[in-house]
Amino acid sequence: MTFSPELEAKFAKMIANYPPGRQKGALIPMLLYAQDEVGAVTDEVIDEVSRRLNVPRLEIEEVLGYYTMLAREPRGKYHLQICTNVSCMLTGGEELFEHACRKLGIGNRQKTPDGQFSLEEVECLGACSWAPAMQVNYDFHYQMTPEKLDRLIESLRKLQ
Numbered sequence: 001m002t003f004s005p006e007l008e009a010k011f012a013k014m015i016a017n018y019p020p021g022r023q024k025g026a027l028i029p030m031l032l033y034a035q036d037e038v039g040a041v042t043d044e045v046i047d048e049v050s051r052r053l054n055v056p057r058l059e060i061e062e063v064l065g066y067y068t069m070l071a072r073e074p075r076g077k078y079h080l081q082i083c084t085n086v087s088c089m090l091t092g093g094e095e096l097f098e099h100a101c102r103k104l105g106i107g108n109r110q111k112t113p114d115g116q117f118s119l120e121e122v123e124c125l126g127a128c129s130w131a132p133a134m135q136v137n138y139d140f141h142y143q144m145t146p147e148k149l150d151r152l153i154e155s156l157r158k159l160q
């Protein structure tokens, strides 16, 4: 399997940054970049990364089981992650998540039929001081309310 020339160059540089025998330090960034390009961490991606870093496939599967930002199946074009951990829970995170479910007509880790949105309830996003927090792809949104979420979703729909 090969990736785009840009990603191949990035991978080569990334792997070269680690001394021999420690190149598996590039595992998570490689999986994230591959996911961004391919759409998911597919079997093919796992095999390729396993081969390039000399990391057993099982070890990669373990990493995938731990890190929720890595997905085996393609997500929506806009992946909404809503935090319901303590700070966010105390400031309306659970209600925000439930509102998102109703608004999009999907549940946790599901995707809208048109493939535009996916939704995920997540642990702390590291933005507790600005709770409730959420993320759309790599963009953070703070001090969210159901009304702000509605506006955000509508603005994303207009981008389609």
Ligand code: FES
Pocket: 083, 084, 085, 086, 087, 088, 089, 123, 124, 125, 126, 127, 128, 131, 132, 133
């Ligand atoms: S608890 Fe939600 S961002 Fe930390």
